[in-house]
Amino acid sequence: MNLFRKPYQKLTDEQLMQKVASGDDKAFSELYDRYADKLLNYFFKMLWKDREMAEDFVQELFMKVIKKPEQFDDSRMFKTWIYSIANNMCKNAYRHHEVVEKAATQLHAEAQHVEFQQTDETHDFNTFRLKLDNCLSKLDENKQLTFRLRYDEHCSIQEIATQLECSEGTVKSRLFYTLKFLNAELKGFKHLLKRD
Amino acid sequence: MNERFTYDPEDLESLLIHKSFGDLYPEEKLFVLKHMDSEEEYETMRQTLQAVQSSSESDSNLSMPASTKATLMDAFKEERKKGAWFTLNGFFALLLPPQKPWYGKPAFQLATVGLLFFVGASFFNVFAPERNLQIAEAHTEEMEPVKAVPKQETAASPKKTDSNEEELPSFRDETEKKSFTPANANELAEESLLETDLRAQEDETRFKKEADASAEVLDDFSTADAALETEDMGIATPKITPGATDASITKVDENAPATAFFDSPSVASADFSTGTEEFTVTAEKVEMTENESQPVLTNADDLANVMPLLEAAY
Structure with a gap:
């Protein structure tokens, strides 16, 4: 019988999710392998570079998949669905623990440190990334989520619109103004950017 | 452009x-x-x-620890066990599991098997005429009580001669064993008609005897406070009550028993509440009673009105 079965690696996310719903542990394992690291990086960026928290969030997210697989709608893309859950978890983290301001303050201090280092001309991509995160944390959560989904998770405009439950035009507009804002904020890295 | x-x-x-x-x-x-x-x-x-x-490409290098996956896999198996228990305990969940396609659901599979069986059975019934003949044979067995004809009557049958007296039982046995087929249908029908005629003759003789007995009883019927009770052995229990002023009795056939007609509900007893009724007077069914409370002819005049009619009928 296995001769006629597709290997799990060749199945789509949606097909794997259907198998997970029917209790197939190999399908769950495959889905985990596909998304666990991506989600870890996503949470890591979204949750103030707290790796432990990011790992906890990934585990919590997959527990939701285990507990309620029937909530997945076959007509939707699995990627969209799982990132929607991840976004909602991030929003809850921001709202309920009131860490947004705390993180912003923390990151602002880090940014000042970066500015100080910038004078020493020790710029590299790590510092650029830190500054970028700092700038993004100043934005409202919707713009921040949109930008991260677009450039960190490489989601399409349509996928982002579905995940954030807004129109594609809104997504495009948010991306453009975020980019414009970052351009203004990251002027200090101009020579670095040119070098690249 | x-x-x-x-x-x-x-x-x-x-x-x-x-x-x-x-x-x-x-x-x-x-x-x-x-x-x-x-x-x-x-x-x-x-x-x-x-x-x-x-930068986003360069820094996405974190990976989950292996222990997290092991924990999640254990949790998944645990959850699966719960799901299996629930599925086994749910009758409809067993017949119509939501994860399977429609053709994989046991309910549809069972229904298909049932449908195929029904279609197959219908097919064999239509194209197997021998089976229909078997049904006719079963119907023949219901006619067996007719064979219990008295010896006296069967003796009158032209078939019963001294020469074939011993053959007759064997003939009966043969009919009992024989199945109903178009070949012997006429033979069986003739025998059945013969037995019916004999029965009719016997009934006629019995009715005549009963009518004679009734006439004898009516001759003795002269007391005013006598009770009259009739019984219909087969169909109903008609009873004559006082006040039978509109009664009329007719005799259709000399050999047939007398028949009395009552036009008014008042004539009939409680058993005759629907108006005109018919009953047959026989020797066994009419008798005088003095002590019975019902039905009793208490009025001598009423009885006097009825009696001439009854006598005239005989």
Whole structure:
């Protein structure tokens, strides 16, 4: 019988999710392998570079998949669905623990440190990334989520619109103004950017 | 053709990634300058975007510890056990599991098997005439009580001669064993008709005897406070009550028993509440009673009205 079965690696996310719903542990394992690291990086960026928290969030997210697989709608893309859950978890983290301001303050201090280092001309991509995160944390959560989904998770405009439950035009507009804002904020890295 | 191609911010992003300002077509430059102040801003935005993309690619190198996967797999198996228990305990969940396609659901499979069985059975019934004959044989067995004809009557049968007296039982046995087939249908029908005639003759003789007995009883019926009770052995229990002023008795046939008709409900007893009724007077069914409380002819005049009619009938 296995001769006629597709290997799990060749199945789509949606097909794997259907198998997970029917209790197939190999399908769950495959889905985990596909998304666990991506989600870890996503949470890591979204949750103030707290790796432990990011790992906890990934585990919590997959527990939701285990507990309620029937909530997945076959007509939707699995990627969209799982990132929607991840976004909602991030929003809850921001709202309920009131860490947004705390993180912003923390990151602002880090940014000042970066500015100080910038004078020493020790710029590299790590510092650029830190500054970028700092700038993004100043934005409202919707713009921040949109930008991260677009450039960190490489989601399409349509996928982002579905995940954030807004129109594609809104997504495009948010991306453009975020980019414009970052351009203004990251002027200090101009020579670095040119070098690249 | 004069209509210009329209751009939106997503296209701007695409332009920023793929083209420098100098590479833009004139209409693209116009579109870009609608959203940006200058060529310089376009170039810096382009560099920023490229840096963002490369930085995001460079720092996504974290990976989950293996222990998390093991924990999740255990949790998944635990949850699966719960799900299996629930599925086994749910009758409809067992017949119509939601995960399976419609053709894989046991309910549909069972229904299909049932349908095929029904169609197959119907097919064999239609194309197997021998089976229909078997049904006719079963019906013949119901006619067996007719064979219990008294010896006296069967003796009158022309078939019963001294020479074939011993053959008759064997003939009976043969009919009992024989199945009903078109070949012996006429033979069986003739025998049945013969037995019916004999029965009719016996009944006629019995009715005559009963009628004679009734006449004898009516002769003795002269007391005013005598009770008259009739019984219909087979159909109903008609009873004559006082006040039978409108009664009339007719005798249809000399050999047949007398029949009395009552036109008024008052004539009948409680058993005759529907108006005109008919009953047969026989020797066994009419008798005088003095002590029985019902039905009793208490009025001698009423009885006097009825009696001449009854006598006239005989």
